[in-house]
Amino acid sequence: MFKNTAFKNTKTQQAAQSFTRRGLLKSFAALVGTCAVSPLFSSPSVALSGELEVFAWQNYFSKEMISEFKKDTGIQLSVTSFDTNAEALLYLKATKGQGFDLVFPTATSLTNWYVAEGFLQPLDEKRLVLDHIQPTIWEKSSNLNTIYRGQRFAMPFSWGAEGMCFDSTVHDYKAGQVSWADQWLPENKGLVTARPHSALTTMALMLDGTGERLNMAYVNEEIAREVFGEALLFAIEHKSYIRQFWSDVEGLTSAFTQNNCVVGQAWDGVALELWKSSKSKFKFVAPKEGALAWLGTMAIPTEAQNVDQAYVLINWLSAPKGGGMFMSHSGFNSVVTEAKDRLDLASRDRFNFAFNDGAAMDNLNWWRPEPKWFQELREVYVRKYQAA
Incomplete structure (x- = not known):
């Protein structure tokens, strides 16, 4: 105490x-x-x-x-x-x-x-x-x-997630089926938006497949360097797929509404609001490897x-x-x-689609407490990604 x-x-x-x-x-x-x-x-x-x-x-x-x-x-x-x-x-x-x-x-x-x-x-x-x-x-x-x-x-109270926002006139993604890797298919080249440090995290998750090494990276600097090093190589190879990086609500919104992005990593609250305001043109879904939360x-x-x-x-x-x-x-x-x-019924339908009728909640990848060394190390890789 x-x-x-x-x-x-x-x-x-x-x-x-x-x-x-x-x-x-x-x-x-x-x-x-x-x-x-x-x-x-x-x-x-x-x-x-x-x-x-x-x-x-x-x-x-x-x-x-x-x-x-x-x-x-x-x-x-x-x-x-x-x-x-x-x-x-x-x-x-x-x-x-x-x-x-x-x-x-x-x-x-x-x-x-x-x-x-x-x-x-x-x-x-x-x-x-x-x-x-x-x-x-x-x-x-x-x-x-x-x-x-x-x-x-502390008592758990609320939660939010980063999943995939997409243009439903271009893609027909569904929870439980779509993968983080689908962003990086050839048809999306030049049409993807992402938040740099989140993108490296989901690339690490995608390359790992289970998330086990990513979890170990939070407590082991050697493993963290390996995990982010592998993610960075993939990120640089696919840098041409990025149309716009975002860091805030305005940037994320404009990527889809003004800059013609068709898919990308997104906060659920912003993406669900886009879904509503665009009359279902833009939708949100939790990838099968698990959304970040x-x-x-x-x-x-x-x-x-x-x-x-x-x-x-x-x-x-x-x-x-x-x-x-x-x-x-x-x-x-x-x-x-x-x-x-x-x-309301429309909001409930959006939530159920996004999180696979609640099943995706059992597979969330939670942001963990980050030691200072971890934050500083990740920032090094983020800068290399942005500068590539």
């Missing part, structure tokens, strides 16, 4: 207590030179009984979700948003872990929270209702940074004032109603098995 070293003396404690959440937000915005962290709904500086202070990603909570949660539980939510994992941790450091009862870090970022120490408290698993959590995701989460030194600090979590800060209410929200979001409302509102996927059943 972590030691909380934030309050070593009375002076420090008194100074911390003199802060207001509004003042800290103002100071934090000045510190990072932006107003990216902004309260969506006004709230007191200290959460009271029956209230809950939440620190979440932009667009995670709708007004309807907040209203329904209060109707179901009697608890009033106050939500403050952040844009990056680094912002969330920096803010909690600035407040000495105070101000919020529930935070939503991405699993891969939790290493930084653990290293910082004292900002998260271990979860009491007996208080978690797991009846509706997708079993494979719950099982895999134990190896995805949610457990530290034998204790669970990230995991979002829920965690309770050490200095949370309303721990009981935090568990109530965790379990509300882990049930079909809360998970379904989140999925419908945010566009991200919920770890709740039945959440997709709460989508």
Whole structure:
């Protein structure tokens, strides 16, 4: 269990207590030179009984979700948003872990929270209702940074994937049948879009076939060099297949809508929105080797004032109603098995096509916590790929 070293003396404690959440937000915005962290709904500086202070990603909570949660539980939510994992941790450091009862870090970022120490408290698993959590995701989460030194600090909440977006007037790809290798067939030469470091990862996965060596690469530098070296050779051989690299939502969208790409690696949320806006011209599918996936979590800060209410929200979001409302509102996927059943019919059909009626969820390749040496090494190969 972590030691909380934030309050070593009375002076420090008194100074911390003199802060207001509004003042800290103002100071934090000045510190990072932006107003990216902004309260969506006004709230007191200290959460009271029956209230809950939440620190979440932009667009995670709708007004309807907040209203329904209060109707179901009697608890009033106050939500403050952040844009990056680094912002969330920096803010909690600035407040000495105070101000919020529930935070939503991405699993891969939790290493930084653990290293910082004292900002998260271990979860009491007996208080978690797991009846509706997708079993494979719950099982895999134990190896995805949610457990530290034998204790669970984070509850799986959301997920997203990188699969293949394609022009359905050119290709007729289907989940369970299409391969990452299909992007690199001769008919797609000059018509592919990709995010460089993701492309190298899926090339490594494709060349490996099982993903075992790719998993070993995260902990063995020699194997990492071999894996990325092989992927780089393939990438350079097929560099002429790339029409456009992308790094953000705008770049990915324009690759298909403006630059005439017919296939490429894509985030599911962006691709599914393209599917909707293009009237099914562009579709999204998880390749049979498995889409790449990230995991979002829920965690309770050490200095949370309303721990009981935090568990109530965790379990509300882990049930079909809360998970379904989140999925419908945010566009991200919920770890709740039945959440997709709460989508409108068209959205549900798109999800079922993309993930093979849910079967593809058992074959996701999860982004893992990346040691600094791994990130730096991969970046070397990415630069060589882009410069080739």
